[in-house]
Amino acid sequence: MDLTLRVWRQAGPKAAGDFKTYHVEDVSRDASFLEMLDQVNEALNAQGEEPIAFDHDCREGICGMCGVMINGTPHGPQRGTATCQLHMRKFSDGDMITVEPWRAAAFPVLRDLVVDRSPFDRIIESGGYITAPTGSAPDANLIPVPKDAVDSAFDAAACIGCGACVAACPNSAANLFTAAKIAHLNLLPQGQAERWNRTVAMVETMEEWFGSCTNHGECETACPQEISIDFIAWMNADYVRAQFKNPSKTGRDNL
Amino acid sequence: MSYTISDSTMDDALDAKVPDGPIQEKWDNHRFSIRLVNPANKRKYKIIVIGTGLAGASAAATLGELGYEVQVFTYHDSARRAHSIAAQGGINAAKNYPNDGDSIFRLFYDTVKGGDFRSREANVYRLAQVSNEIIDQATAQGVPFARDYGGLLDNRSFGGAQVSRTFYARGQTGQQLLLGAYQALARQVGSGQVQLHNRIEMLDVVVKEGRAVGVVVRDLITGEITSHSAHAVVLATGGYTNVYFLSTNAMACNVTAAWRAHHKGAYFADPCFTQIHPTCIPASDEHQSKLTLMSESLRNDGRIWVPKDREDARAPNDIPEDDRDYYLERQYPAFGNLVPRDVAARAAMRVIDSERGIGPLENGVYLDFKNSIDRLGEGTIEERYGNLFEMYERITDEDPYSVPMRIYPAPHYTMGGVWVDYNLQTTIPGLYALGEANFSDHGANRLGASALMQGLADGYFVLPYTIGDYLADWLNTEPVPTDDPAFTRAEADIADRTKRFLDIGGTRSVDWFHRELGKIMIEQCGISRSREGLEKALGEIPALEQEFWNDLRVLGDDMSVNQSLERAGRVADFFELAQLMCRDALDREESCGGHFRIEHQTEEGEAKRDDENFSFVSAWEWSGEGEAQHLHKEALAFEYVKPTQRSYK
Known part of the structure; x- marks a missing residue:
């Protein structure tokens, strides 16, 4: 198929950017979206124009490195699918496709379609872990974990950290990302000791960087792992409870 | 020992430092005999870790917890992106929770046998010993392993084993284990114990007076080249499968860190031991950029077959049972669809070579779930896979619940890597290699669900002990300052090399050269190899390499994001590695594991080892630019698992 692309080009973090239009011919229906961009880049290189910079790595939808706005939608038209797993059969011959980087104040553009998502790491560093120094673990079967709990925890833990939720959100909120990690750890028995401190620390770090959630629900629709917005409600409930259950605040037990 | 090796071929200088004593006691004895660094002194040491996959993240987190000052570098935008994240099927451990006859010794035995008797027994035994602690550790971190209804951990079986010892987290086990290690690392970063540098690529190891003293790196955003010094350097930089261009590895996976270390004196071991994974989605066309793995765990519930008649053009569901050839079940009744990867991949290759391949390009075989769906229900299959x-x-745009999957063998993992001794130290004192970057545990073929085990064993439970023995010598010494000529020279070399790529001004893209190199490698040094083919490759690769240095086109500059420039350096190193792989494959006049020389096979087409002459690790020493590497041999002794012709019948 033949396509017309409008691609955001920006030489560096401080440079002004704009859209450039490229025509691309003979794209295979079986090519992935990123393979189509590879094809464009081959052609640009041959013409002496610098290739489009875009982040990508595993191309299996799991590393979370890729992600662009495709016609205004993070990761494009297919639900539950990262950009690298989107295939050109979802488009039609003659289509015009607009490709932009994630747009969020917390994710500044580094070049073309590449953005800096390091605030996500700051949120995890603030409490997105269970403190279990190497060597200190008890036998893995010592604590049974109800299957339902581990299944829900897994649904949240499946987050790939791509940033589509932030890009989709009109407020550039990172609540789905943060809630997914909080739910993963807070749902498990192993995560209880740090539950309230974790929740407060991660929510407050999130708010240093990102906008506030006003329940639009765009994040859930954009999420390539289809992580449920229910986890945000769950996080909010835990955040409220943390205010009076946190033993560091009340001096009482945390049950 | 059941046989002896003539001493004259072996290299006494290559000391693997395997401790004395019975194999069950070696690691315990060693931990007692090596020196420790006392807790108050640990903060006086700086350690650099390169890479944040399972091995790098687990090592960095653990070293930080112990109190060392750790600097970590990754070329990714976040430590969580490393390719360990894509591992699907599971992680082995000798827990024996299913009560089906597993033990540390059996895991050890299966791994040595699965590696076709080309790994170091003592390392493998230690791996099996610490495997259980890994499961405990990961569970404590909140890794959501699959559980049964009673809340206890579930296991599944994997290729090359007759017990169920594989722990798994749906088909995303690598993701969950990596997130566990990444979060442990994030805790150390948050506390300030570990400094993490994202989007920074290591381009050289700095060696002074014979030991590793630091690294030189390039910032992928600004292009800035800087030096960092430490008391020790740890490489956890993964494997080199992307030498084939099309592989299951992530696009950025490369050999550069290991290869730069090789240039500086680290021996490179068994480069020809590469793994072709039997279950990947077949390539569909020329523009394809990578191949996608379908976890080996699928072989638990999927049956592999092709039509008996090569002319059979019916849709798979229209072909009756009697007209199907379940060739693995037929040829290997004991293990059936769960034979090890090398055996399954070659069996698929034989079928495809005999023109019985299926699919539009006739390059696949069917992996069929119909029987399992009928038996277990679609819900169970969905939960598992x-x-x-x-x-x-x-x-593929096809529904595997109703139509059999099409699968095809594809490059997946490299057993070879930087040579390390029992302490995981390379031939450069102070330089360590962990995980897929080293060579030690998988011999000539890795069993499924063992890569995650090894990466985490090295990072959580081996290196944090063994590194102390080296560091103890350097107590109260400062790291070499980064204005030392050893650093400034390395920086200048990298700046020159970077500029050289930009100055070529040719006509071809980096990817074009990479793809062409990959074609040569998969053809001549892939699933099967021959003297003729390898010699041909050794003619073609240098010619293509020459063309690369004359006709490469890298646009842009070296002071901003330049992804072509990043790839150019990696592909340049792949050219050199590819030649060493072919030489190693040529030198190894036997077939073993993933290394299949067509001249050396049994009548049934199985790998035919030559234990008399090739029971050794080949360890290649860099001899300088334009010179052929020098071969050293580490003799392998098998005291506990007697080498036999591997049989999975």
């Missing part, structure tokens, strides 16, 4: 089935459907 749902994400893999979805991925398959997105890529």
